[in-house]
Ligand code: NDP
């Protein structure tokens with residue numbers, strides 16, 4: 001069994017800064033010897049991604065701009081990637097967005113625009129990028145996305161994003177069924193709360209973490225590194241029999257009533 005990811009290439013979508021879960025995934029895959037391809041939504045985060053990637057050892061990383069709301073941008077990104085590198089072995093989709101004002105108060109007040117925006121960026125984008133990366137995954141491989149418990153249960157303030165995550169989870173399962181015959185597995189990691197740029201300014205994050213410290217079986221929040229290592233497992237041959245699955249990396253919180 002080959003635990004190393006040497007000679008393999010993985011696309012990582014959604015590094016905003018060093019706190020990003022995507023950056024935890026990048027570090028774990030890099031430690032296993034993988035070559036990494038980073039995509040960022042706009043120029044705003046290009047420098048941050050390039051500066052972080054420069055701290056990695058091993059194979060040179062590649063960089064592409066890719067706003068997942070733009071079909072032409074997705075097509076251009078992955079066709080250029082195919083010309084540049086040919087084959088990729090996996091993709092980590094670490095992207096979500098909802099309007100800040102809809103991540104508080106009641107879900108019943110969600111606007112049509114806000115609902116569709118959250119679905120577009122946070123759920124449909126997984127289908128769109130899976131379709132685009134499929135021609136590059138000629139040797140099979142693994143696609144993963146990041147989800148949250150709020151898609152399975154009602155979590156205060158998560159609102160429109162909870163509905164988008166439920167849609168993302170189902171999208172992941174339908175993709176797993178379609179892509180299995182090409183040797184491509186599709187899974188999700190359901191991460192416990194981690195303080196990232198997205199999490200900033202939405203809800204009272206300190207009190208959310210306090211509940212995790214008091215009630216979760218492990219009595220502590222999870223880290224980017226722990227999610228990163230589960231991503232390494234899902235990208236590696238160790239997980240070769242797993243597809244269409246949600247793995248909770250959440251200190252066990254999801255087992256509680
Ligand atoms: P970050 O803020 O670090 O990452 C969110 C990323 O989404 C950013 O890199 C952002 O790109 C990207 N993004 C938003 N809109 C677009 C777009 N139109 N096109 C391309 N990329 C876009 O936060 P996290 O690391 O927390 O979030 C990563 C994933 O993890 C999300 O799916 C989130 O729902 C999920 N998650 C997070 C948890 C947490 O507690 N933090 C818990 C469970 C799941 P850019 O910066 O370039 O705009």
Ligand code: KAL
Nearest residue numbers: 096097098099100103148157158161193197198199202203
């Ligand atoms: C119940 C929890 C508390 C927080 C509530 C909602 C969190 C939603 C996540 C969503 C991705 C956040 C946003 O879309 C923020 C956005 O409106 C404003 N931020 C930005 O634009 C920044 C600059 C960019 C980088 O952000 C994005 N996303 O592009 C949920 C907690 C306990 C767990 C979390 C945080 C889950 C999750 O999905 O992230």
